[in-house]
Amino acid sequence: MLEIIDYRNFEIDNQVFIKPDFMNHNTVSGNKLRKLKYNLIEAKNDGLNTLLTFGGAFSNHISAVASAGQLLGFKTIGIIRGEELASKIESNATLSYAQSCGMSLKFISREHYRDKANSDFISGLHEEFGEFYLLPEGGTNALAIKGCEEILTEADKDFDYICCSVGTGGTISGLINSALPHQKIIGFPALKGDFLTEEITKFVTSTNWELITTYHFGGYGKVNNTLIEFINNFKATNTIQLDPIYTGKMMFGIYDLIEKGYFPKGSKILAIHTGGLQGIEGMNQRLKQQNKPLIV
Missing domain, CATH: 3.40.50.1100 (Rossmann fold)
Structure with a gap:
């Protein structure tokens, strides 16, 4: 079986941490x-x-x-x-x-x-x-969710909120099933629409989760200059690359929610970086054709 590389969480500030699950393997990485x-x-x-x-x-x-x-x-x-x-x-x-x-x-x-x-x-x-x-x-299937239940470990027990990007719903389902009672799971869908709620409920029984559906930037694979600028600034500040399809939208949403007071004061937030970095090259090809800023 593929060996999972060990890694540690990154502290972004005293409230937000990133679990770099994309570092768990060189080519078959993240979720x-x-x-x-x-x-x-x-x-x-x-x-x-x-x-x-x-x-x-x-x-x-x-x-x-x-x-x-x-x-x-x-x-x-x-x-x-x-x-x-x-x-x-x-x-x-x-x-x-x-x-x-x-x-x-x-x-x-x-x-x-x-x-x-x-x-x-x-x-x-x-x-x-x-x-x-x-x-x-x-x-995403039952065995995939079983694997995603292993993302959270003992080292993550002190976090109040666990955030992840959402595509087909498998990763968030695994996180919901493995979260501790005091933890809330927040998903940031990369697609428009509310259909994912029904998909996720097929695999979970807990109610400790919520989908925030306002950070898809127009839908799957859609980006704008605001998101690109955020991704580039985030990398310059934290030396962590985000992707434009999933994790960039998630992190944008987290910081926007912090500004709006969504998280209670003193909350500790863990963002799961699920990977997806291989898609940046293709996105940049599209952005170049559209004369838009590139992801660096």
Whole structure:
């Protein structure tokens, strides 16, 4: 199994700390390692040597699965959203990296991609590729949540608030399940909409959590100059890189909530840095085309 690198929390100020879970592995890092851990064990136990999963052009999940497969001897298949990307692999850092790790890429239309959880669609993939271990988009399932329950440790017991970015809901579900009774979990969704609440409640029983849905900056993958400036200033001040899809929005939200008095005086806040740094290169390509400031 992939060895998890040890690390310590970073103190940003006397109220906010960052748990740098992105430092837990060199290439399969952050919550992606947590989500894959028990799924890869299950795949091995089932005698399956191929992993198949789904993702978009800059997917952290695609990158992590490709790397894990290369390191552990799994064949990997990525079903990629967007047929037009088939001719753009070399110019896409995520897809070119996944391919360099040995991942086979199949590009499908966005309309067809919506069928990714349909049983007939999955049966068709089995007919095409044979037997494989299926990993859902983003990696979230019961085994992924089991892995994410290991993010918090004894060293984190004194924090009052645990904050994380939210994509598919797996990481926050693990944090909710492992949090202590006095701790509140706050999630910052990277997507617009309130549908994630229903997804999360499938995996948790505690009520010690809340989603703050006002810091998505327009939706998944959307950024503006304010967010870019915040990310760059945060790195200059704290020497910690944030990504524009997830952790940048989370940290922006935390500091905005502090200014608005959301957290009681004297609260200790722990922000989980889940990774996603590999996506910065692709985002900068897009920003350059739009003549916007770059993430440095």
